[in-house]
Amino acid sequence: MGTIRLKYDIPANDFITAGEASSNVKNKLTQIGLSSDIIKKAAIAMYEAEINAVIHGNGGYAYVEISDYKVVINIVDFGPGIPDLDLAMQEGYSTAPDNIREMGFGAGMGLPNMKKYADKLEVFTKVGKGTKIIITVNF
Amino acid sequence: MKIAELLAGIGGRLLTQSAADTLIIENVYICDLLSWVMSHAQKGDAWITVLTNVNVPAVAMLTDVACVIIPEGIEVGELTIKKAKENNITIISSPYSAFEICRAIIKNEA
Numbered sequence: 483m484g485t486i487r488l489k490y491d492i493p494a495n496d497f498i499t500a501g502e503a504s505s506n507v508k509n510k511l512t513q514i515g516l517s518s519d520i521i522k523k524a525a526i527a528m529y530e531a532e533i534n535a536v537i538h539g540n541g542g543y544a545y546v547e548i549s550d551y552k553v554v555i556n557i558v559d560f561g562p563g564i565p566d567l568d569l570a571m572q573e574g575y576s577t578a579p580d581n582i583r584e585m586g587f588g589a590g591m592g593l594p595n596m597k598k599y600a601d602k603l604e605v606f607t608k609v610g611k612g613t614k615i616i617i618t619v620n621f
Numbered sequence: 622m623k624i625a626e627l628l629a630g631i632g633g634r635l636l637t638q639s640a641a642d643t644l645i646i647e648n649v650y651i652c653d654l655l656s657w658v659m660s661h662a663q664k665g666d667a668w669i670t671v672l673t674n675v676n677v678p679a680v681a682m683l684t685d686v687a688c689v690i691i692p693e694g695i696e697v698g699e700l701t702i703k704k705a706k707e708n709n710i711t712i713i714s715s716p717y718s719a720f721e722i723c724r725a726i727i728k729n730e731a
Contacts, residue, residue, distance in 0.1 A: 498700065501679035505708065508683065518664065518685065525683045526659045533676075586672040591656035598660065 494541030504529035531557035678705040
Protein backbone atom coordinates (compact mmCIF):
# COMPACT_ATOMS: atom_id res chain seq x y z
CA MET A 483 0.00 0.00 0.00
CA GLY A 484 1.30 3.46 -0.82
CA THR A 485 1.14 6.32 1.61
CA ILE A 486 -2.27 7.93 1.96
CA ARG A 487 -2.17 11.67 2.63
CA LEU A 488 -5.24 13.49 3.90
CA LYS A 489 -5.83 17.14 4.74
CA TYR A 490 -8.73 18.68 6.62
CA ASP A 491 -9.72 22.19 7.63
CA ILE A 492 -10.64 22.58 11.28
CA PRO A 493 -13.02 25.53 11.61
CA ALA A 494 -12.77 27.68 14.74
CA ASN A 495 -15.50 27.36 17.38
CA ASP A 496 -17.61 25.11 15.18
CA PHE A 497 -18.86 22.24 17.29
CA ILE A 498 -21.18 20.92 14.62
CA THR A 499 -18.42 19.90 12.24
CA ALA A 500 -15.91 19.29 15.05
CA GLY A 501 -14.82 15.69 14.92
CA GLU A 502 -15.54 15.23 11.22
CA ALA A 503 -11.85 14.88 10.40
CA SER A 504 -11.34 12.26 13.12
CA SER A 505 -14.46 10.36 12.04
CA ASN A 506 -13.23 10.39 8.48
CA VAL A 507 -9.79 9.09 9.47
CA LYS A 508 -11.44 6.41 11.59
CA ASN A 509 -13.41 5.27 8.54
CA LYS A 510 -10.27 5.23 6.39
CA LEU A 511 -8.39 3.12 8.96
CA THR A 512 -11.37 0.77 9.19
CA GLN A 513 -11.41 0.37 5.41
CA ILE A 514 -7.71 -0.55 5.50
CA GLY A 515 -8.68 -3.33 7.89
CA LEU A 516 -6.64 -2.43 10.98
CA SER A 517 -7.57 -3.84 14.38
CA SER A 518 -10.24 -1.94 16.30
CA ASP A 519 -7.79 -1.19 19.16
CA ILE A 520 -5.37 0.61 16.87
CA ILE A 521 -8.18 2.48 15.13
CA LYS A 522 -9.59 3.58 18.49
CA LYS A 523 -6.20 4.87 19.67
CA ALA A 524 -5.65 6.95 16.55
CA ALA A 525 -9.22 8.23 16.34
CA ILE A 526 -9.50 9.29 19.99
CA ALA A 527 -6.06 10.96 20.11
CA MET A 528 -6.89 12.84 16.93
CA TYR A 529 -10.35 13.83 18.13
CA GLU A 530 -8.91 15.33 21.31
CA ALA A 531 -6.39 17.34 19.30
CA GLU A 532 -9.06 18.41 16.84
CA ILE A 533 -11.41 19.53 19.61
CA ASN A 534 -8.57 21.47 21.26
CA ALA A 535 -7.92 23.28 17.99
CA VAL A 536 -11.63 24.14 17.79
CA ILE A 537 -11.92 25.28 21.42
CA HIS A 538 -8.57 26.92 22.06
CA GLY A 539 -6.76 27.30 18.77
CA ASN A 540 -9.06 29.38 16.53
CA GLY A 541 -9.21 26.39 14.22
CA GLY A 542 -6.48 25.14 11.93
CA TYR A 543 -5.62 22.13 9.84
CA ALA A 544 -5.16 18.42 10.18
CA TYR A 545 -2.64 16.60 7.99
CA VAL A 546 -2.73 12.84 8.17
CA GLU A 547 -0.32 10.34 6.64
CA ILE A 548 -1.17 6.66 6.66
CA SER A 549 1.63 4.33 5.63
CA ASP A 550 2.15 0.58 5.93
CA TYR A 551 3.38 0.72 9.50
CA LYS A 552 1.89 3.79 11.15
CA VAL A 553 -0.43 6.77 10.99
CA VAL A 554 1.03 10.22 11.67
CA ILE A 555 -1.50 12.92 12.53
CA ASN A 556 -0.48 16.58 12.50
CA ILE A 557 -2.89 19.08 14.03
CA VAL A 558 -1.82 22.66 13.49
CA ASP A 559 -3.57 25.69 14.94
CA PHE A 560 -2.87 29.39 14.97
CA GLY A 561 -4.19 30.05 18.45
CA PRO A 562 -2.65 31.56 21.55
CA GLY A 563 -0.23 28.72 22.24
CA ILE A 564 0.23 26.93 25.57
CA PRO A 565 2.15 29.00 28.15
CA ASP A 566 2.86 26.11 30.52
CA LEU A 567 2.93 22.78 28.74
CA ASP A 568 3.76 20.72 31.84
CA LEU A 569 0.66 22.10 33.52
CA ALA A 570 -1.48 21.46 30.43
CA MET A 571 -0.30 17.84 30.37
CA GLN A 572 -1.66 17.29 33.88
CA GLU A 573 -5.00 15.53 34.13
CA GLY A 574 -7.70 17.87 35.35
CA TYR A 575 -6.03 21.13 34.36
CA SER A 576 -8.19 23.10 31.95
CA THR A 577 -8.60 26.67 30.75
CA ALA A 578 -11.88 25.92 28.96
CA PRO A 579 -14.65 28.46 29.63
CA ASP A 580 -18.04 27.52 31.13
CA ASN A 581 -19.90 27.29 27.82
CA ILE A 582 -17.40 24.66 26.69
CA ARG A 583 -17.69 22.75 29.97
CA GLU A 584 -21.47 22.69 29.58
CA MET A 585 -20.95 20.71 26.38
CA GLY A 586 -19.07 18.06 28.32
CA PHE A 587 -15.56 19.23 27.42
CA GLY A 588 -13.00 20.95 29.61
CA ALA A 589 -12.25 18.00 31.88
CA GLY A 590 -8.57 18.73 31.47
CA MET A 591 -7.98 15.40 29.79
CA GLY A 592 -7.35 16.36 26.19
CA LEU A 593 -3.56 16.28 26.20
CA PRO A 594 -3.36 13.43 28.75
CA ASN A 595 -5.68 11.36 26.53
CA MET A 596 -3.52 12.09 23.49
CA LYS A 597 -0.50 10.90 25.45
CA LYS A 598 -2.37 7.82 26.62
CA TYR A 599 -3.47 6.74 23.15
CA ALA A 600 -0.58 7.90 20.95
CA ASP A 601 2.52 5.73 20.66
CA LYS A 602 4.42 8.98 20.25
CA LEU A 603 3.16 12.48 21.04
CA GLU A 604 5.04 15.64 20.11
CA VAL A 605 3.81 19.09 21.07
CA PHE A 606 5.32 22.25 19.60
CA THR A 607 3.82 25.43 20.97
CA LYS A 608 4.65 29.08 20.98
CA VAL A 609 2.70 31.71 22.88
CA GLY A 610 0.99 34.07 20.44
CA LYS A 611 1.80 31.85 17.45
CA GLY A 612 -0.01 28.56 17.84
CA THR A 613 0.40 24.89 18.54
CA LYS A 614 1.34 21.89 16.48
CA ILE A 615 0.56 18.40 17.74
CA ILE A 616 2.04 15.32 16.11
CA ILE A 617 0.41 12.02 17.05
CA THR A 618 1.96 8.78 15.85
CA VAL A 619 0.20 5.45 16.20
CA ASN A 620 2.08 2.36 15.07
CA PHE A 621 0.25 -0.53 13.43
CA MET B 622 -30.10 -8.46 24.45
CA LYS B 623 -32.70 -7.76 21.81
CA ILE B 624 -33.25 -4.07 21.31
CA ALA B 625 -36.97 -4.62 21.91
CA GLU B 626 -36.21 -6.19 25.31
CA LEU B 627 -33.98 -3.31 26.30
CA LEU B 628 -36.56 -0.75 25.25
CA ALA B 629 -39.30 -2.57 27.17
CA GLY B 630 -37.13 -2.84 30.28
CA ILE B 631 -36.23 0.83 30.50
CA GLY B 632 -39.42 2.32 29.06
CA GLY B 633 -37.19 3.35 26.20
CA ARG B 634 -37.93 5.00 22.91
CA LEU B 635 -35.62 4.64 19.94
CA LEU B 636 -34.62 8.09 18.62
CA THR B 637 -32.59 6.69 15.74
CA GLN B 638 -32.56 3.50 13.76
CA SER B 639 -30.99 0.63 15.61
CA ALA B 640 -27.63 -0.46 14.28
CA ALA B 641 -28.77 -4.05 14.74
CA ASP B 642 -31.81 -5.96 15.93
CA THR B 643 -29.72 -7.49 18.68
CA LEU B 644 -27.68 -5.07 20.73
CA ILE B 645 -24.73 -6.72 22.38
CA ILE B 646 -24.46 -4.80 25.64
CA GLU B 647 -21.36 -5.89 27.49
CA ASN B 648 -21.59 -3.33 30.25
CA VAL B 649 -23.04 0.02 31.20
CA TYR B 650 -20.97 3.18 31.44
CA ILE B 651 -22.29 6.40 33.01
CA CYS B 652 -20.39 9.67 32.57
CA ASP B 653 -20.96 13.22 31.34
CA LEU B 654 -17.38 14.30 30.69
CA LEU B 655 -16.57 13.52 27.10
CA SER B 656 -12.82 13.14 27.49
CA TRP B 657 -13.36 10.88 30.48
CA VAL B 658 -15.73 8.77 28.41
CA MET B 659 -13.16 8.57 25.62
CA SER B 660 -10.57 7.46 28.11
CA HIS B 661 -12.66 4.85 29.91
CA ALA B 662 -15.72 3.68 27.97
CA GLN B 663 -15.32 0.29 26.34
CA LYS B 664 -16.57 -1.22 23.14
CA GLY B 665 -20.03 -2.67 23.72
CA ASP B 666 -20.95 -0.43 26.66
CA ALA B 667 -24.38 1.13 26.88
CA TRP B 668 -23.39 4.75 27.58
CA ILE B 669 -25.78 6.74 29.74
CA THR B 670 -25.34 10.51 29.59
CA VAL B 671 -27.37 13.66 30.18
CA LEU B 672 -25.39 15.40 27.43
CA THR B 673 -27.29 15.75 24.18
CA ASN B 674 -25.09 17.94 22.00
CA VAL B 675 -23.69 16.93 18.61
CA ASN B 676 -20.43 15.72 20.12
CA VAL B 677 -22.22 12.82 21.82
CA PRO B 678 -22.66 10.80 18.61
CA ALA B 679 -19.05 11.62 17.67
CA VAL B 680 -17.75 10.26 20.99
CA ALA B 681 -20.06 7.24 20.73
CA MET B 682 -18.62 6.49 17.32
CA LEU B 683 -15.01 6.84 18.47
CA THR B 684 -15.47 4.60 21.50
CA ASP B 685 -17.56 1.92 19.72
CA VAL B 686 -20.18 1.90 22.48
CA ALA B 687 -23.21 -0.28 21.73
CA CYS B 688 -25.70 2.54 22.21
CA VAL B 689 -26.32 5.85 23.95
CA ILE B 690 -29.11 6.09 26.51
CA ILE B 691 -30.38 9.55 27.42
CA PRO B 692 -32.06 9.35 30.84
CA GLU B 693 -34.89 11.23 32.52
CA GLY B 694 -36.68 12.03 29.28
CA ILE B 695 -34.20 14.75 28.37
CA GLU B 696 -34.98 16.06 24.93
CA VAL B 697 -32.46 15.44 22.18
CA GLY B 698 -32.14 17.99 19.36
CA GLU B 699 -32.63 17.24 15.67
CA LEU B 700 -28.99 17.91 14.85
CA THR B 701 -27.72 15.32 17.32
CA ILE B 702 -30.18 12.74 16.02
CA LYS B 703 -29.20 13.52 12.44
CA LYS B 704 -25.52 13.11 13.23
CA ALA B 705 -26.18 9.87 15.08
CA LYS B 706 -28.12 8.46 12.13
CA GLU B 707 -25.32 9.43 9.74
CA ASN B 708 -22.83 7.56 11.89
CA ASN B 709 -25.06 4.55 12.59
CA ILE B 710 -25.24 5.35 16.31
CA THR B 711 -28.22 4.09 18.28
CA ILE B 712 -29.72 6.63 20.68
CA ILE B 713 -32.43 5.63 23.13
CA SER B 714 -34.44 7.95 25.34
CA SER B 715 -35.66 6.69 28.72
CA PRO B 716 -37.86 8.38 31.31
CA TYR B 717 -35.83 6.72 34.09
CA SER B 718 -32.73 7.96 35.91
CA ALA B 719 -29.31 6.46 35.20
CA PHE B 720 -29.57 4.27 38.29
CA GLU B 721 -33.05 3.04 37.42
CA ILE B 722 -31.89 2.22 33.89
CA CYS B 723 -29.00 0.14 35.26
CA ARG B 724 -31.28 -1.65 37.67
CA ALA B 725 -33.69 -2.48 34.85
CA ILE B 726 -30.87 -3.80 32.63
CA ILE B 727 -29.52 -5.97 35.46
CA LYS B 728 -33.01 -7.31 36.22
CA ASN B 729 -33.50 -8.08 32.56
CA GLU B 730 -30.32 -10.10 32.45
CA ALA B 731 -30.95 -11.99 35.66
